[in-house]
Amino acid sequence: MSIDVNNESGWEVDEQSVLDVARYALQRMRIHPLSELSLIFVDTDAMEQLHIQWMDEQGPTDVLSFPMDELRPGKEDEEPPQGLLGDIVLCPEVAKKQGDGAGHTMDDELHLLTVHGVLHLLGYDHAEPDEEREMFGLQKEILESWRAQRDSGPASPDA
Known part of the structure; x- marks a missing residue:
């Protein structure tokens, strides 16, 4: 899996752990190992500009x-297609504020947002209640499994 990380935010970020959770989520979703992803950390001004440009919404957002290439999760009995997943843009400053409000660290929030971003790249959404349940349930499963693996040692992403 080729994952490029670019920190333009001015914030100190544990890039390796974000890279690890992204890689784990992609393996868990059976994305071809030669697919490519970019993770970009930006400041609030840059995030606000992207938010306005692409979502027509004011203010910075988190991810x-x-x-x-509109890749989708691979199936157990098929070879997944290789391609460009796309870009996930994260804002550490917004993540810090959200993490503080939720009672956890900025790193934990960035892990959650990274998995959230991966799922969006794979076609998941949360506009409708049933979509939200599916996406957030999968997000929770991936994060819990990754944390258990991280805390206890190597484990298969398919576990």
Whole structure:
């Protein structure tokens, strides 16, 4: 899996852990190992500009996803297609505020937002209640499994 990380935010970020959770989520979703993803950390001004440009909404947001080849989760009995997943843009400053409000660290919030971004790249959405249940349930499963693996040692993403 080729994942490029670019920190333009001015914030100190644990890039390796964000990279690890992104890689884990992609493996868990059976994305071809030669597919490509970009993770970009930006400041609030840059995020606000992207938010206005692409979502027509004011103010910075926490994460934006920009799919490229519209890849979808692989199936157990099929070889998944290789391609460009796209870009996930994260704003550490917004993540810090949200993490503080939720009672956890900025890193934990960035992990959650990274998985959230991966799922959006793979076609998941949360506009409708049933979509929200599916996406957030899957997001929770992936994060819990990744944290358990991280805290106890290597485990298969398919577990």
